[in-house]
Amino acid sequence: MRALVFHGPGSIAVEERPDPVPSQGEVLLRVLATGICGSDVHGYTGENGRRHPGQVMGHETVGTVEAGDGATLAGAGLAIGETVTVNPVLGCGDCVACAEGEEQACPRRRVIGVDPGIVSAFADLLVAPARNVVPLPQGMPSEHGALVEPLSVGYHAARRGRCTERDRVLVLGGGPIGQACVLAATRLGARGVVVSEPNPARAKLVRGLGATVLDPRDGDLASAAADALGGPATLVLDAVGSTPSLADAFAASARGARVVLVGMNQPEVTLPAYAISTAERELIGAFCYNREDFASTARWAATVPDALESLVDGSVGWRGAPGAFADLASGTSSASKILVRPDQEEQQ
Ligand SMILES: [Zn+2]
Numbered sequence: 001m002r003a004l005v006f007h008g009p010g011s012i013a014v015e016e017r018p019d020p021v022p023s024q025g026e027v028l029l030r031v032l033a034t035g036i037c038g039s040d041v042h043g044y045t046g047e048n049g050r051r052h053p054g055q056v057m058g059h060e061t062v063g064t065v066e067a068g069d070g071a072t073l074a075g076a077g078l079a080i081g082e083t084v085t086v087n088p089v090l091g092c093g094d095c096v097a098c099a100e101g102e103e104q105a106c107p108r109r110r111v112i113g114v115d116p117g118i119v120s121a122f123a124d125l126l127v128a129p130a131r132n133v134v135p136l137p138q139g140m141p142s143e144h145g146a147l148v149e150p151l152s153v154g155y156h157a158a159r160r161g162r163c164t165e166r167d168r169v170l171v172l173g174g175g176p177i178g179q180a181c182v183l184a185a186t187r188l189g190a191r192g193v194v195v196s197e198p199n200p201a202r203a204k205l206v207r208g209l210g211a212t213v214l215d216p217r218d219g220d221l222a223s224a225a226a227d228a229l230g231g232p233a234t235l236v237l238d239a240v241g242s243t244p245s246l247a248d249a250f251a252a253s254a255r256g257a258r259v260v261l262v263g264m265n266q267p268e269v270t271l272p273a274y275a276i277s278t279a280e281r282e283l284i285g286a287f288c289y290n291r292e293d294f295a296s297t298a299r300w301a302a303t304v305p306d307a308l309e310s311l312v313d314g315s316v317g318w319r320g321a322p323g324a325f326a327d328l329a330s331g332t333s334s335a336s337k338i339l340v341r342p343d344q345e346e347q348q
């Protein structure tokens with residue numbers, strides 16, 4: 001099969017790799033499309049150190065069931081040829097977190113696309129445990145299956161923040177995870193959603209999802225957000241994760257507000273401690289998604305095809321894939337989400 005192999009900072013190439021063979025309990029998938037994640041781009045540039053030379057990345061994927069033994073397929077309710085997505089968080093299967101469906105908290109978790117020992121989804125074929133293969137509703141545009149993973153990150157963050165229809169929600173950052181947070185808050189019935197995002201292309205996209213967008217450079221974000229929401233935010237979803245974004249989160253939220261930290265921009269931040277203690281705000285962590293949030297997002301994604309259509313900027317085949325990484329890394333592309341499609345024909 002062909003696969004996109006990462007060789008070190010700024011170097012990625014399409015190469016032949018042996019076809020993966022499913023073991024007991026695993027399923028072989030033919031990849032239809034895999035999204036390029038910000039974490040893949042930062043891995044490619046070497047910035048985050050979370051990708052390793054020789055690795056095949058890719059964790060936001062959709063494919064069809066190609067093969068698997070009958071008992072495995074039947075046990076997971078899968079059929080050959082069915083369109084599926086993959087929950088890339090692989091738990092050990094026998095710790096407390098895994099028993100609770102919270103594989104993201106499993107101390108021995110491995111993640112497809114992140115773990116260098118797993119040949120992942122930027123490839124023609126992918127092997128995954130059957131229990132991580134999630135069927136997609138019939139009639140759903142297949143490309144949208146590649147969005148389930150990032151959408152699940154936003155949904156899990158909003159659920160961690162106990163988002164309800166009573167909430168005025170401020171989302172910090174309008175990139176793919178911020179977009180997922182907007183859709184999640186809307187899905188949970190939030191009474192208003194405002195997004196802080198300076199990039200005009202991203203602002204336009206997020207406005208199309210129904211949120212009000214504010215440019216944080218325009219001045220007083222706190223009062224502008226409160227004006228737009230009809231009061232200070234009761235829930236903040238920080239999809240940036242830096243000292244300045246957290247300062248905005250506390251400045252622009254109500255007493256008792258929940259602030260969910262889902263962005264991972266900085267490994268260490270400085271916090272305004274008294275804004276947490278004296279105003280009794282909560283700071284809540286969110287990471288990936290649990291099993292149920294991923295599964296329910298796969299079902300929900302089929303219900304909002306127009307919103308999802310706007311999240312995809314385009315796709316490339318094998319020839320175009322290395323260039324897409326280079327463009328995203330250099331900032332010459334303002335694209336939010338590019339998909340790699342193994343079956344896409346390209347002129348070059
Ligand atoms: Zn991702």
Ligand SMILES: [Zn+2]
Nearest residue numbers: 092095098106
């Ligand atoms: Zn476990």
